[in-house]
């Protein structure tokens with residue numbers, strides 16, 4: 332009798348579990364590679380056109396002061412997907428894949444936690460920076476279903492721009508491509524097509540966690556003519572870039588992007604590529620926005636919008652000539668500030684929050700919104716309070732790192748930067764949003780109050796680290812294994828401007 336009662340109650344319990352999972356909201360998780368804050372609703376570029384992302388923001392909450400954990404794909408995405416800071420994991424470079432680090436091999440990632448709680452998980456395009464290839468007959472432990480590989484798609488037979496410094500890297504390219512105005516041969520078009528199909532074919536009775544990762548506006552910024560036609564072919568597309576903006580920044584700000592395939596502004600000017608690059612980036616952003624729109628439309632058509640939490644994020648920003656460089660790998664706004672939008676059940680519509688937020692917060696936020704069991708190791712904070720009320724208090728600023736000892740800390744009012752040699756910058760981001768005037772030496776008490784947020788854990792690169800790794804021993808910075816001498820000229824900077 333007791334046994335029957337027990338199995339009956341067990342059956343009830345199991346039924347309850349299944350039905351509660353079925354009632355959970357779906358998750359649509361949209362990633363955009365190297366997407367800076369040039370998004371219509373973020374008010375950072377007056378000409379940018381992103382109507383689909385803007386309509387998502389209209390029906391959700393824009394975290395308007397959100398920052399990545401690292402201005403580089405692998406550390407940023409690893410941090411977001413496992414919920415730990417790069418300064419905790421020691422994943423600072425483009426290598427290694429974190430599962431190859433024994434200490435982190437079994438970490439429960441965000442999609443794995445949803446899978447363990449009754450969700451069906453789908454992956455499309457670029458979600459992780461890299462994933463170890465899996466024997467064909469073994470299930471991949473990261474997601475249950477795999478769609479498009481994404482990536483660049485159709486490529487021109489040769490580069491469209493002049494030879495670039497540091498080896499004329501194949502990715503350093505931009506311009507109109509394909510030249511037949513057909514978007515369907517692009518990797519990101521394929522990502523959206525697969526995501527749409529998965530939404531249409533997902534069976535009832537189980538919630539989904541569907542990830543779609545777009546490659547553009549990562550270089551090479553190829554887009555078809557119609558997206559270029561949205562932007563004038565003149566200097567009005569350029570961001571403001573005052574001469575000598577880096578004169579009040581320390582030499583150690585150069586160490587964290589000492590030599591890279593991304594051209595400096597000087598090369599853009601010398602090769603008449605500044606306007607072409609900015610237009611190509613804007614065109615790529617608008618094209619990706621149109622693909623985001625295809626997925627949002629499919630959600631509407633399937634009648635799933637009301638029961639799906641959408642989160643859209645960029646992994647880090649991108650400079651297009653500001654502070655004399657192109658690319659990421661800096662601790663300034665253009666590298667750290669990213670789009671972060673939530674919409675759907677539990678999220679207040681039409682809000683914009685200026686509270687600091689981090690990509691690290693996505694994991695605990697989705698767990699909180701879906702009422703899943705909490706996970707002990709997470710270092711982020713749930714944004715649920717701000718998603719309900721944009722002005723809800725937030726206990727700490729947003730923290731970005733780029734290699735050991737280099738941090739940026741952003742509050743509602745200030746950006747503080749600390750480099751590995753102790754050099755500091757401070758910007759009043761309300762009155763100086765472009766971060767042109769370093770006031771660290773005038774605002775000592777503010778600097779002291781921001782400095783206390785520097786993470787207590789600051790681990791160096793794990794074994795196997797490589798690609799864009801800076802170390803610092805005995806006061807000598809070492810970039811990718813090569814020491815930087817005290818008098819070495821800044822690569823591609825004009826020699827007379829040595830700092």
Ligand SMILES: [Ca+2]
Nearest residue numbers: 364365404646
């Ligand atoms: Ca990236």
Ligand SMILES: [Ca+2]
Nearest residue numbers: 576579767768
């Ligand atoms: Ca300046």
